[in-house]
Amino acid sequence: MKRPQRESRVHEKYLRHSKKFPNVWCAGCGIGIVMGAIVRAVDGLQLDKNDVAMISGIGCTGRMPVYVDFNTMHTTHGRALAFATGLKMVRPEMKVIVVMGDGDALAIGGNHFIHAARRNIGLTAIVVNNFTYGMTGGQYSPTTPIGVRAATAPYGHIEQPFPVAELAVAAGAAFVARSTVYHVRELERYIAQAVTKEGFALVEAVTYCHTTLGRINHWGTAPDMMRRLKEQGVTLKQAEKMSEEEKRGKITRGVFVDRDIPEYTRLYDQIIEQAQEDPSPGPSPARGGEEDLSPGPSPARGGEEDPSPGPSPTRGGEGDLSPGPSPTRGGEGDLSPGPSPARGGGGVA
Secondary structure (H helix, E strand, C coil): CHHHHHHHHEEEEEEHHCCCCCCCCCCCCCHHHHHHHHHHHHHHHHCCCHHHEEEEECCCCCHHHHHCEEEEEECCCHHHHHHHHHHHHHCCCCEEEEEEHHHHHHHHEEEEEEEHHHHHCCCEEEEEEEECCCCCCCCCCCCCCCCEECCCCCCCCCCCCCHHHHHHHHHHEEEEEEECCHHHHHHHHHHHHHHHHCCCCCEEEEEECCHHHHHHCCCCCHHHHHHHHHHHHHHHHHCCCHHHHHHHHEECCCCEECCCCHHHHHHHHHHHHHHCCCCCCCCCCCCCCCCCCCCCCCCCCCCCCCCCCCCCCCCCCCCCCCHHHHHCCCCCCCCCCCCCCCCCCCCCC
């Protein structure tokens, strides 16, 4: 089938035509390219769109579920992975795709990101990384490179950026890949691999924001910034032959990890089966005896089965918890302060 015919068929099949087009994104924005790669990947896998869910948070990327004809949720800022986790737990057979911007995924959503990867729950996370908060005016984000100017860093950004793909690898993701919106066929392949992966799969889709970040840094128009991605993108094999100085400013593309790790919902189902077969697990060997969950007597306390503390050698007597007489105060049982040498007499007036 010729590509124009396929594109037309894919758009008719997977886009909600009741929604207003053109979309809300700026002319030339790369987010639409990512959306196209997603629907072509789903079409290439011949998935029933009723078996696919797309979840998003807040931001420019967060508007994507409005346009695709999957099961969709547009959730709160930074919580897309949390909502998606709940969906995957109750519908583990679904293909759940989570689309997020870099700020949504790694700033307010950073904790959810690393723990979703750590659990290895079967989600496909697509982080559209344009290095800025584009919708709110071009503030710097967790991925903004050092030295780049932003609305909140007019003299240049000074914080180290998060390496998105490398962070997912370290957190325990089963599949991690990175590409750019210029290398769109490659991006489409990685998304297809991620969707079919058993476990947490991340695809970092590097794009640009010519409206805010590009304008502030004088990087030119959308086509100019697309050419920058072409020039900056290098494969993992190419990067291996480059020095650290040569790799500076480059975008390394490729599959960073593809490993088989037990998926979370499958392990959870096993726990449910075990609990149904044996609802009362055996006694813990670290406790007193069978079905005895209370701690044994403490050798540091009074005696066996005596939970009260023994007499204190510094207090009055056995079972006496009141403080003994103070050598600096009046007498036994007298808690009032003694006469002050700096006051008139023995009174307190």
